[in-house]
Amino acid sequence: MKNxxxxxxxxxxxxxxxxxxxxxxxCGSEPQPSRKTLKVAATTTMVADLAAAVVGENGEVHGLMxxxxxxxxxxxxxxxxxxxxxxxxxxxxxxxxxGRMADLLVRLGRRGKLVYAVTEGVPESELxxxxxxxxxxxxxxxxxxxxxxxxxxxxxxAMSEADPANAEAYEQRGLKVKSEYEALREWGEAYVNQIPExxxxxxxxxxxxxxxxxAFGFQVVGVQGISTMSEAGLADIVKISEFIKEKExxxxxxxxSVSPATIQRISKDSGTRIGGELFSDAMGLKGHLExxxxxxxxxxxxxxxxxxxNLVTIVEALK
Amino acid sequence: xRDQFLPAFSFQNAIIEPWSLYFxxxxxxxxxxxxxxxxxxxxxxxIILRRMALVGDAISxxxxxxxxxxxxxxxxxxxxxxxxxxxxxxxxxxxxxEAIRQSSRIKPDAAIGIVFSSLFAIGVVLISAYADxxxxxxxxxxxxxxxxxxxEDRIVLGGHEIGPLPVIRMAVIGLIALxxxxxxxxxxxxxxxxxxxxxxxxxxxxxYQYGLTLFLSVVIVSSFESVGVILVIAMLIFPGAxxxxxxxxxxxxxxxxxxxxGLYGLLGFxxxxxxxxxxxxxxxxxxxxxxxxxxxxxxxxxLLVKFVFKSHSKGARTSSIETQAG
Numbered sequence: 207m208k209n210x211x212x213x214x215x216x217x218x219x220x221x222x223x224x225x226x227x228x229x230x231x232x233c234g235s236e237p238q239p240s241r242k243t244l245k246v247a248a249t250t251t252m253v254a255d256l257a258a259a260v261v262g263e264n265g266e267v268h269g270l271m272x273x274x275x276x277x278x279x280x281x282x283x284x285x286x287x288x289x290x291x292x293x294x295x296x297x298x299x300x301x302x303x304x305g306r307m308a309d310l311l312v313r314l315g316r317r318g319k320l321v322y323a324v325t326e327g328v329p330e331s332e333l334x335x336x337x338x339x340x341x342x343x344x345x346x347x348x349x350x351x352x353x354x355x356x357x358x359x360x361x362x363x364a365m366s367e368a369d370p371a372n373a374e375a376y377e378q379r380g381l382k383v384k385s386e387y388e389a390l391r392e393w394g395e396a397y398v399n400q401i402p403e404x405x406x407x408x409x410x411x412x413x414x415x416x417x418x419x420x421a422f423g424f425q426v427v428g429v430q431g432i433s434t435m436s437e438a439g440l441a442d443i444v445k446i447s448e449f450i451k452e453k454e455x456x457x458x459x460x461x462x463s464v465s466p467a468t469i470q471r472i473s474k475d476s477g478t479r480i481g482g483e484l485f486s487d488a489m490g491l492k493g494h495l496e497x498x499x500x501x502x503x504x505x506x507x508x509x510x511x512x513x514x515x516n517l518v519t520i521v522e523a524l525k
Numbered sequence: 526x527r528d529q530f531l532p533a534f535s536f537q538n539a540i541i542e543p544w545s546l547y548f549x550x551x552x553x554x555x556x557x558x559x560x561x562x563x564x565x566x567x568x569x570x571x572i573i574l575r576r577m578a579l580v581g582d583a584i585s586x587x588x589x590x591x592x593x594x595x596x597x598x599x600x601x602x603x604x605x606x607x608x609x610x611x612x613x614x615x616x617x618x619x620x621x622x623e624a625i626r627q628s629s630r631i632k633p634d635a636a637i638g639i640v641f642s643s644l645f646a647i648g649v650v651l652i653s654a655y656a657d658x659x660x661x662x663x664x665x666x667x668x669x670x671x672x673x674x675x676x677e678d679r680i681v682l683g684g685h686e687i688g689p690l691p692v693i694r695m696a697v698i699g700l701i702a703l704x705x706x707x708x709x710x711x712x713x714x715x716x717x718x719x720x721x722x723x724x725x726x727x728x729x730x731x732x733y734q735y736g737l738t739l740f741l742s743v744v745i746v747s748s749f750e751s752v753g754v755i756l757v758i759a760m761l762i763f764p765g766a767x768x769x770x771x772x773x774x775x776x777x778x779x780x781x782x783x784x785x786x787g788l789y790g791l792l793g794f795x796x797x798x799x800x801x802x803x804x805x806x807x808x809x810x811x812x813x814x815x816x817x818x819x820x821x822x823x824x825x826x827x828l829l830v831k832f833v834f835k836s837h838s839k840g841a842r843t844s845s846i847e848t849q850a851g
Contacts, residue, residue: 279664281670281753282670284798287673302660305665310676314676342602
């Protein structure tokens with residue numbers, strides 16, 4: 207059992223030394239002044255954007271996942287651990303988008319941390335679930351601004367609980383954000399009218415756009431199924447290529463956080479062109495400006511900009 | 526996006542703060558890094574000798590049909606059914622690898638390739654045929670993340686908090702591995718180096734092969750669940766491989782592996798803190814750097830010594846290395 211002894215001494219020494227150090231440093235520091243701002247940690251870029259819009263100048267938001275990061279491939283950094291531990295409030299998407307990390311967050315919630323899944327306010331009747339697997343809802347609700355609006359209520363509620371003194375301010379900003387999302391949906395509906403209804407077919411890498419399709423009247427065809435990890439079957443590729451030719455679909459789309467290989471292959475097989483790159487599980491780089499054909503410009507590093515980018519890309523390619 | 530490729534090194538941020546401000550996170554992440562590296566390293570020493578070093582990578586792929594079947598049977602993506610499916614798939618993987626190599630002329634590396642690619646393919650087929658509409662992949666439903674260890678539930682024993690659940694579990698698994706090693710040391714040693722000799726001593730090599738690899742599959746899957754995949758695959762290989770560059774004697778290799786494991790955990794954590802990067806990645810990079818240093822600078826067999834020695838007397842040195850290699 208010598209190894210065991212060695213393990214324990216190896217551990218004891220640094221523990222002892224640093225425990226002394228902690229005590230020493232702990233005695234030296236002055237008591238902290240009372241906190242002014244609410245510290246919010248958010249998982250995906252969409253959740254972080256929503257949180258930042260509601261918290262305004264009453265707090266700051268730390269997003270864990272960067273632009274273009276597939277939530278499945280996200281790796282925690284040392285800083286992220288401290289962000290989560292020191293946060294007053296943790297917001298995540300939920301509906302299994304964050305995978306096992308969500309279990310961890312729920313356990314943190316049970317131990318007294320304020321943790322909210324922003325999608326918990328979306329009525330179950332509005333959620334899409336696969337026919338054969340009840341309860342495993344599609345997590346990509348942000349592609350319908352109306353559904354994402356429900357999430358605003360949850361965020362307002364969460365922030366008011368974390369910081370009751372400023373509840374009024376969160377309420378006000380929440381209302382403003384909701385009206386912006388409403389305007390976004392109206393803008394989208396009007397913009398989409400440029401495509402005749404029978405031409406509204408969206409072919410992409412994975413099934414991220416079902417809520418989008420439902421909201422704007424698109425038939426959505428995901429090549430890979432809903433997981434970004436599964437691969438397209440050969441029969442699927444042939445079937446989709448045939449489908450594209452039959453329906454004379456003008457363009458198909460790649461996604462920013464999924465490998466474009468399969469879509470490129472289908473594009474080659476069916477002779478249809480690739481209409482552009484859509485954002486799916488993450489938004490673009492902050493400060494990257496794009497402009498719509500109507501002259502308005504938007505930042506693809508924001509939720510609204512990301513949504514407009516997707517819609518403009520789709521409509522311009524298909525009309 | 527980072528503002529600069531390499532952030533300035535700040536002693537305060539990278540060394541002092543983790544052990545003062547964030548002591549409670551740091552201690553458990555470093556301890557967990559050490560425990561995973563030491564446990565995987567301990568078993569790794571034997572699997573390297575058996576030319577099965579890539580079995581960790583193999584299992585990370587071949588558990589796909591296990592979790593898919595577990596999901597189809599339970600309609601749940603909770604950790605428990607996923608773990609059970611993954612362990613079952615891991616056990617099947619190593620049992621098949623052993624069966625192929627023991628009953629045919631196929632070498633272990635080829636046997637690993639055959640088994641894991643077939644099982645992975647079965648998993649892909651199962652998912653695309655039956656579970657296409659849910660998000661089901663090991664990265665998302667099974668693999669853990671070493672960075673989250675401090676946030677896990679703490680085990681309290683007799684009023685004292687003794688640590689996060691995964692750390693305690695890993696320590697128990699490590700102790701079991703150590704206990705098994707001490708109990709079956711002679712048998713493992715002989716069967717790893719010379720199956721023929723083992724048989725003549727009345728030790729059934731097949732039984733120990735199965736025993737070791739079955740235990741291995743349980744260790745690997747539970748480590749995946751606690752800390753993710755890259756750290757486990759790396760730690761099955763690095764501690765043993767690095768130590769083997771320094772000595773030939775198995776007891777020393779095992780001791781050195783434990784020592785290296787501590788270094789990986791500690792230095793890797795600080796590297797990750799400095800760069801604000803993935804912690805498992807940091808620990809693995811440190812393991813790679815230490816391996817490279819040892820490879821070049823090892824006192825007896827390092828590249829440097831070989832190079833210097835070669836220019837003096839070529840013959841004696843190469844012949845002794847060949848004998849050892851054979």
